[in-house]
Amino acid sequence: MNNKVKKFVPQLITLLAIILVFGFFTYNAQINMDNRGIEFGYGFLKQESSFDVQFSLIEYDGSHSYARAYLVGLLNTLLVSFIGIILSTIIGVIVGIARLSPNFLIKNTAAFYVEFFRNIPLLLQIFFWYFAALRALPLPQDAEAWFGSTYMTIKGYYVPLFVWNNLDIFLYSILAAIISIVIIRSYAKKIQENEGKQLPVFYISLGLLILLPLLSFVIGGVNLEIKTPVLKQLSATGFIFEPALSLPPELIALVLALSLYTATFIAECVRAGIQGVSKGQKEAAASIGLTPKQVLKLVIMPQALRIIIPPTTNQYLNLTKNSSLAAAIAYPDLVLVFAGTALMQTGRAIEIVSITMLTYLSISLAISALMNWYNKKIAIKEK
Amino acid sequence: MNKLNFLKPDKNNLYVYVYTGSALLFISIFDVFLSSFFKINVTSYLPGPVSLLLPLIVGLFGLHLIRIEFSGIKYLDLLNKNINTSNFNGALTLLIIFAIIMATPPSLSWFIFDANIAGDTKEACTGSGACWTYIKVWLRRFMYGMYPNELQWRINVSFILLIALAFVGYFSGEKLKKFLTLYYVIIYPIIAYILIYYLISGGSFGLEWVETGAWGGLSLTFIVSFFCLIFCFPIGMLLALGRRSNLPTIKYFSVGFIEFWRGVPLITVLFMSSVMFPMFLPEDFFMDKLVRVIIAISLFEAAYVAEVIRGGLQALPRGQYDAAKSLGMGYWKMHIFVILPQALKLVIPGIANTFLALVKDTPLIFVVGLMEIAGMLGLAKTNPKWLGFAMEGYVFAAIIFWIICYAMSKYSYNLELKYKTER
Numbered sequence: 001m002n003n004k005v006k007k008f009v010p011q012l013i014t015l016l017a018i019i020l021v022f023g024f025f026t027y028n029a030q031i032n033m034d035n036r037g038i039e040f041g042y043g044f045l046k047q048e049s050s051f052d053v054q055f056s057l058i059e060y061d062g063s064h065s066y067a068r069a070y071l072v073g074l075l076n077t078l079l080v081s082f083i084g085i086i087l088s089t090i091i092g093v094i095v096g097i098a099r100l101s102p103n104f105l106i107k108n109t110a111a112f113y114v115e116f117f118r119n120i121p122l123l124l125q126i127f128f129w130y131f132a133a134l135r136a137l138p139l140p141q142d143a144e145a146w147f148g149s150t151y152m153t154i155k156g157y158y159v160p161l162f163v164w165n166n167l168d169i170f171l172y173s174i175l176a177a178i179i180s181i182v183i184i185r186s187y188a189k190k191i192q193e194n195e196g197k198q199l200p201v202f203y204i205s206l207g208l209l210i211l212l213p214l215l216s217f218v219i220g221g222v223n224l225e226i227k228t229p230v231l232k233q234l235s236a237t238g239f240i241f242e243p244a245l246s247l248p249p250e251l252i253a254l255v256l257a258l259s260l261y262t263a264t265f266i267a268e269c270v271r272a273g274i275q276g277v278s279k280g281q282k283e284a285a286a287s288i289g290l291t292p293k294q295v296l297k298l299v300i301m302p303q304a305l306r307i308i309i310p311p312t313t314n315q316y317l318n319l320t321k322n323s324s325l326a327a328a329i330a331y332p333d334l335v336l337v338f339a340g341t342a343l344m345q346t347g348r349a350i351e352i353v354s355i356t357m358l359t360y361l362s363i364s365l366a367i368s369a370l371m372n373w374y375n376k377k378i379a380i381k382e383k
Numbered sequence: 384m385n386k387l388n389f390l391k392p393d394k395n396n397l398y399v400y401v402y403t404g405s406a407l408l409f410i411s412i413f414d415v416f417l418s419s420f421f422k423i424n425v426t427s428y429l430p431g432p433v434s435l436l437l438p439l440i441v442g443l444f445g446l447h448l449i450r451i452e453f454s455g456i457k458y459l460d461l462l463n464k465n466i467n468t469s470n471f472n473g474a475l476t477l478l479i480i481f482a483i484i485m486a487t488p489p490s491l492s493w494f495i496f497d498a499n500i501a502g503d504t505k506e507a508c509t510g511s512g513a514c515w516t517y518i519k520v521w522l523r524r525f526m527y528g529m530y531p532n533e534l535q536w537r538i539n540v541s542f543i544l545l546i547a548l549a550f551v552g553y554f555s556g557e558k559l560k561k562f563l564t565l566y567y568v569i570i571y572p573i574i575a576y577i578l579i580y581y582l583i584s585g586g587s588f589g590l591e592w593v594e595t596g597a598w599g600g601l602s603l604t605f606i607v608s609f610f611c612l613i614f615c616f617p618i619g620m621l622l623a624l625g626r627r628s629n630l631p632t633i634k635y636f637s638v639g640f641i642e643f644w645r646g647v648p649l650i651t652v653l654f655m656s657s658v659m660f661p662m663f664l665p666e667d668f669f670m671d672k673l674v675r676v677i678i679a680i681s682l683f684e685a686a687y688v689a690e691v692i693r694g695g696l697q698a699l700p701r702g703q704y705d706a707a708k709s710l711g712m713g714y715w716k717m718h719i720f721v722i723l724p725q726a727l728k729l730v731i732p733g734i735a736n737t738f739l740a741l742v743k744d745t746p747l748i749f750v751v752g753l754m755e756i757a758g759m760l761g762l763a764k765t766n767p768k769w770l771g772f773a774m775e776g777y778v779f780a781a782i783i784f785w786i787i788c789y790a791m792s793k794y795s796y797n798l799e800l801k802y803k804t805e806r
Contacts, residue, residue, distance in 0.1 A: 007630060010630060010633065011630050011631070011632040011633060014632050014633050014636060015632050018636065024663075025663040028662070028663050028664055028665050028666075029662050029663050031665075031666065032662050032663075032666060033662070035666065101472075102464075102465070102468055102472075103465065103466050103468065103472045103475060103476060104465040104466050105466050105475070105476050105479045105480070106472070106475055106476070106479065109479055115789065116785070118788075119739075119743075119784070119785045119788035119789045119792065120743075120781045120784055120785050120788070121742075121743040121744070121745075121746045121757075121784055122743065123746045123747055123749075123757055124746060124757060124777060124780055124781050124784060125781075127757065127760070127761075127773075127777055128774075128777040128778075128781065131764065131773040131777065132773045132774035132777050132778075133774075135773065321647070321648035321649075322648065324648040324650045324651065325650060325747070327650060327750060328749075328750060335648075335650055335651060335654070339651060339654050343654075343658065349658040349659045349662055350659055350662055353651065353654055353655050353658065353659040354659075356651050356654075357647045357651050357652075357655065360646060360647045360648055360651060361643065361646035361647055363646075364645070364646035364647075365642070365646055
């Protein structure tokens with residue numbers, strides 16, 4: 001009996017406290033909103049937004065709804081995160097391997113990079129790139145071409161515009177290639193398990209990945225037109241490049257800062273992963289006659305990846321959340337467009353902040369659910 | 384004399400190879416040195432790309448010639464083993480050496496030789512390098528924000544007192560040692576709060592009141608991180624215990640709480656504290672923005688601390704719990720005297736990393752209008768009298784933060800070594 005009370009009372013107190021706090025908050029919110037004449041609801045999402053966004057992946061202007069503005073912000077956030085994840089992975093893997101190099105200079109340069117970039121707040125790094133480094137770039141009329149026809153200017157990075165015809169067929173061909181690669185891989189594995197024969201899966205996959213999109217050009221009616229940027233005068237002193245795809249300096253600063261910062265953490269994950277595989281594994285694999293390539297592919301990498309991937313995914317998640325710092329340099333991401341401009345215009349603090357937080361929360365929860373599933377799949381099954 | 388084969392250095396003609404190789408290496412480094420420090424290009428008569436790549440090729444060949452295993456010369460062997468194991472490694476070594484040589488003159492001249500520090504106005508900055516005058520003039524603002532100049536001694540005094548009080552633990556006698564935890568967890572935060580409330584904020588004892596809006600700069604960074612640090616630790620500990628509790632309500636509340644805060648970015652939390660939270664409070668109830676921000680950051684970081692501590696709790700063997708229970712200890716007694724001391728020892732690096740992240744996150748509070756150092760830099764940068772010195776400001780702030788964070792990470796590493804016990 002005594003034990004039951006012991007278990008029951010603390011729970012009851014917690015529950016009561018939670019209900020009380022929430023009740024108190026809702027009650028106050030109700031009164032506050034009544035006083036200001038606002039009614040709680042998400043109907044405002046359908047209203048016309050009447051503000052413009054500088055940089056958008058989808059068609060958008062002031063006549064579209066707030067819901068559309070939300071989508072613009074979300075896509076911009078995902079764009080920054082996507083580029084950042086790719087760049088930081090590349091840098092992180094290189095630096096992580098470099099930290100294990102036997103070369104004294106390489107090892108210490110990599111260590112210096114890691115210690116330097118991870119001990120400076122990300123916000124300051126973003127500010128540094130945006131306000132100090134990128135402001136030193138030339139004006140469009142003074143810019144020199146990089147790699148032939150791209151221009152790095154103070155107004156952004158201008159790259160040639162790709163004009164696609166029948167882009168969807170091209171994408172379908174890539175999708176078809178990926179699906180057939182997956183099928184071939186599982187087939188090759190089956191053959192190897194049954195007959196011990198190895199198919200050259202890599203070369204087949206590579207061939208498919210090149211061949212199918214190429215076919216879509218030849219018979220699918222896909223064609224690609226590349227328009228190189230040409231300097232164009234707008235006014236006496238205003239120049240831009242047209243026709244070109246312009247990456248705004250905000251995006252460049254944000255991607256640079258995010259990937260250089262996150263790469264330091266990924267480098268540490270990679271280093272820990274490779275160090276975590278014991279030397280005996282490599283020697284044992286070599287002693288049963290595997291080639292160095294096979295040792296790396298079949299013995300070292302699977303074990304190292306098991307250590308590397310969980311913390312690295314965490315870093316990807318951090319990068320996505322940190323991309324919200326975009327608001328500080330006016331890159332139109334979810335926070336700036338929705339929790340900034342839209343909130344200022346509608347005054348609906350509760351609805352907008354809750355939507356924004358829920359968006360990030362669902363991205364995080366989705367990725368961590370995926371992670372848990374993956375962890376369970378690759379965990380060593382002990383007998 | 385043995386036959387020389389320049390593609391295959393061997394030990395028989397050791398000195399020929401070593402001298403030729405070193406000479407070539409020296410020539411290549413000297414060429415880069417000349418072009419970098421004195422802007423002299425010795426090979427300017429060659430076509431551009433060749434002239435650019437020549438030092439690399441010559442140096443690489445030099446390194447190749449001195450790559451002789453077991454030469455018997457101590458320094459040569461050391462060199463080969465460490466920076467010259469293969470052609471690829473040698474090339475990377477050379478590239479790094481060249482990069483360092485090339486980067487030295489511009490950075491030195493920007494930081495020191497072409498920089499200005501004299502004078503009080505923008506016009507004093509005549510050099511092409513950094514304008515440290517800007518930092519000198521704005522230093523008080525960067526350190527104390529808009530806090531009135533003649534009252535800044537109050538911030539200094541309270542910080543010095545707080546630091547002095549933090550070191551009490553080192554000088555206390557054996558008898559008082561057992562009260563130290565109590566002191567650090569309860570008494571010290573109260574003293575800190577009183578100091579900051581009465582001395583920095585003022586308003587009583589004849590001290591002029593300074594509103595929190597005027598606080599700023601690095602001192603605000605310290606105040607915010609200090610309080611968040613103190614608050615987030617106990618909250619995080621309770622959440623970690625809650626998550627491992629076998630009472631469902633408490634467990635699921637803790638899980639929900641932790642996962643919520645870990646899933647959202649800090650910037651939205653700050654937005655919530657500044658625009659959404661006031662809606663949840665009674666109309667006439669006023670809570671200072673700084674207090675709201677400190678609460679928000681504390682709750683946010685507490686979720687991360689909780690996960691770190693949970694890791695430590697999970698790592699403890701079951702035997703520890705069983706042993707404590709068999710001695711007749713209750714839940715709280717068991718955790719305070721047996722479980723937590725061991726678990727916390729295990730997670731020192733994790734906790735230190737979380738605190739480091741907290742310090743690095745504080746500049747973010749500028750998005751809700753609190754002018755700590757990043758905010759003050761933004762303000763100074765847009766001042767019409769001091770336009771165009773963004774670089775100096777950010778470099779200055781970066782150096783300060785780097786020193787703080789690097790010191791913290793090294794300290795935590797030492798702590799980890801100190802408390803490492805063999806299990």
